Amino acid sequence: MKLVNIHQSIRSQSDNRRQTSREQTNTDQKYKLPQLMDKQISQKIFKKPPLQSKSKKILNSKISKLEIQLYYGSLSKAGFDGFCEKTNQDREFAEIIDDEQGVFAVMDGHGTDGDKISTFVRDYFLQYVMKDFKTIDFIKLFANAHSNVSSHSHFDSLMSGTTATLIVIRDQIINCAWVGDSRAMLCTKQQDKLITSELSIDHKPHLLKEKKRIESQGGFVNTYKLQNGQSIGPSRVYIKGASFPGLAMSRSIGDQIAEQVGVSHIPDIKQHQITKDDLFIIIGSDGLWEFLDNNQIAEMTYHYFLNNDPQGACQKLIQESKIQWKKFSEGVDDITVIVVFLQNSNI
Template sequence: MSAAGSAPPPLPSKESASEQSFRRRRLSVADLDTSEFDDEPADEKSPNGTDSKRRIRRMSMSPEMGVVRKKSDLPFPLEIVGTYSCHGVEPGMRHGETSAKINQDRGAVCYPFADSDEIAMFSVFDGHGVCGDKVSHFAMNTLQAILEDHPLLTDKPAQALKHSYLQCDSLLKQEPTIDAELSGTTAVVTVMIGSKLFVANAGDSRAVLARRSPSGGVIALDLSEDQKPDTPAEMARIKKKKGFVSPPEEEWGGPARVWLDANMTLPGLAMARSIGDHLVTSIGVIAEPEVMEHELGRDDLFLIMASDGVWEFISSDEAVAICAPIVAQAGATEACTKLIERAAAKWREEEGDYRDDITAIVCKFPCLQQRPA
């Protein structure tokens, strides 16, 4: 489910049931323009303020669908790694009209990473709340900068990822230009070190591996678990901290939510972990990610990472089935495009005039040490 930062107020009765449904479930609009992330200068500052003498990393933010970039600006060839983001839409003032939402998703590909051709970083962030786009943009930039300088990155990657998420969240609390009390972001990050994948996740964006099956088909393997408030372990932590969890709404399809009080007034967060959402930190909503490790084998074909704009109506198995023949024949960028187009079509079928932001990354194996000419 899309994770609106708080439950919206009651709606006028003149609205249709379907309009009320989408607003209760998903409406989350910020008012900042999305800006393109430029390559960092050589004399960049690390998050602790010290000078970093690293070479300029090839960091590419997921562009809006339809934007064509120069191959020389990309970390990987288009057929190896493809990524796009697609802003959401919402109903306009008149029946049948739609207007564009501000895109609160962010995606990024970094390679080479930490001065190494054997390390790459892939990340997807899904912001929510009034300042959701600010939070996701901050997390995209800050998390990769912290992680690149982390002393345990190559020796203990899982520990480095957990430390980096927590430090990113701490720095967000200190950022005076962003109010992250009722705004936050999911964060799913894959660090590839040689033949190993380390996948860190906080929230309900997801990483999925496509693998050749013994029968010759292609199967999906989830490399992250969606952290919903009613997941047993997550709910136990929240209740231990005196928080409240409401079950999914059967009538209008809303997700389970986290609340500060039994009257369920604030904030109605639809996930148990996130970066930001500091109002509910005291009741067990945490920024620390779960980390999974996977050793790539010869039957592993490609990786999909996406915000829940994909996963809302498309399962992991379906996403792999959509992408598999396209990755094999046309490459990762074409597969990423088709996946987002299919997700957008599902939103039209299920929600009519409303669509959440959609961001996806498709990475074909092997990928390290492959760059555009």
């Protein structure tokens, strides 16, 4: 397909899908989702376990089972450009099924309609996982969310989209499925030392696997160039010979133009069997991780883990992240974090 026709072709396909949507009177009912309150700042906490509560092993004749006690905090803050607060395009949800099982997700929208798309995907994911918690098909979930976003008549996903990082804890296994760069991290304590391990790997265009896919489908990976030729910022996805779309991630939901040159909605999936040494999980949009490394975030969170205060951990992490943003940048990105404690610290 000629360069000049790519944008027109995708726009035509999108318009056709929208026309079909208007002609089918039952479409809105088919994709009707639960109404969740959108908030610039959201705070949730499940429960704070009693100080005398202790995790313990329960033994039977065949297996040794850990008693997991989930509790969490979450917080989302809008960023600002210069002196003006911007629209928060981050979304999140956290739901406890029982003490040992729950679902948690962070979405970070981008583009003109990024906030609408991240809201739609949040609601779609939550409806799906609560309905099919025991039998979630992650590939199908992401594919359906992407398809619905691409055909939706109320927002434009040609150059708008969202990340999505979903954590499902069930049967003592952490399942992580993700697209984009909203990171999930596990913190474990071994021999009095905190160990961090990434449950997700940021989908960046410069990664060899991602770059090969993009280039094989006609895309081009490069950094943004100033007029003097100087490169600035992260690697981005472009159409060869064009200055768009310039997406700074290699996988997302939405982003129809970038999809034509190798940006994928197919998630990576990782599983982790929970052990007695696992302490907590942190899920955050890229605004959290931009100027704080994994170890710094783990150390800050651990102090709140000792006091059984996940909400306090969220507040501290966003506070420190904002301080770093103001040191090194003229603006501040939206920052969203969910902290999930896997056990009571009094063990």
